[in-house]
């Protein structure tokens with residue numbers, strides 16, 4: 001049985017080596033190919049734009065603000081172009097698509113990186129209004145779908161690549177609000193798009209980052225928004241949570257951002273780059289140790305286990321359980 005064990009180990013090693021070699025193969029003639037990236041004002045998109053610009057791609061970087069666009073232009077090569085894009089506005093999307101068409105001479109677009117996103121408001125469900133869901137879903141999901149649909153003809157002509165940024169939090173549906181819904185939706189849209197587009201040589205990859213220090217995970221922005229929501233609550237809802245809950249919720253957010261968030265965001269942009277340049281891009285990338293060793297395994301765990309673990313990360317409302325025992329039995 002010893003030789004059987006050695007045989008199995010050798011086969012696993014052989015398969016691993018084959019996979020590593022396959023994974024390291026790169027597409028030829030990448031120089032000068034066009035890549036369109038959304039959300040380049042800051043964070044992952046900003047770093048990726050600079051990274052791909054240095055690599056010789058023709059980067060078309062979409063920024064939400066003029067300030068973001070000017071700052072990016074000031075530190076990149078002349079071949080990088082910027083365009084203003086607000087994903088909640090169809091005419092802004094049409095304008096950006098027209099810009100891409102002109103830049104590529106109506107020919108082909110090699111890469112689309114759907115990176116832009118927003119995460120606030122993120123709070124317990126009964127603190128939110130329907131507009132709070134729209135504020136996120138309109139950017140992260142509906143906007144992403146609209147720009148993708150409009151760029152698909154150019155991508156199909158190039159046998160191009162689509163790289164969609166989801167989140168490992170989306171797989172777990174951890175935090176309340178539109179964020180996890182939107183990222184869950186991005187996963188589903190990407191899986192469907194990958195199967196539909198495989199016939200045309202368009203490859204679709206999903207990036208599922210763990211927690212990284214960027215604008216989206218800034219504690220101040222999240223806390224400011226939580227306070228706004230807390231102040232808007234009806235006395236009834238506020239009482240059911242209690243003031244202590246709010247204090248502890250804010251503290252839990254701050255601590256988890258501080259403890260979990262990685263400052264090396266190149267781990268994410270390197271995955272995005274791999275999805276664009278590898279001959280065989282992976283379907284899913286999970287950059288970040290927290291994603292690989294905590295959030296992803298937890299997302300595959302039985303619900304009982306993941307619910308218990310996740311509820312340990314958040315405080316308990318004042319009226320929890322008590323309200324159950326108060327329910328009259330007759």
Ligand SMILES: NC(=O)c1ccc[n+]([C@@H]2O[C@H](COP(=O)([O-])OP(=O)(O)OC[C@H]3O[C@@H](n4cnc5c(N)ncnc54)[C@H](OP(=O)(O)O)[C@@H]3O)[C@@H](O)[C@H]2O)c1
Pocket residue numbers: 038039040041042043044045063064065068085086087088115116117118119139165166167168208209210211212213214215216217
């Ligand atoms: N950081 C993390 O831990 C993490 C984890 C998982 C997934 N992600 C995802 O990674 C992506 C990039 O986020 P990031 O972490 O790099 O945060 P970020 O620095 O806030 O970047 C998000 C970008 O999207 C832009 N944006 C916001 N609303 C927009 C709109 N309506 N239309 C067009 N662009 C808009 C932002 O512009 P402004 O800067 O001008 O607001 C910014 O450039 C997002 O999809 C996010 O959900 C992040």
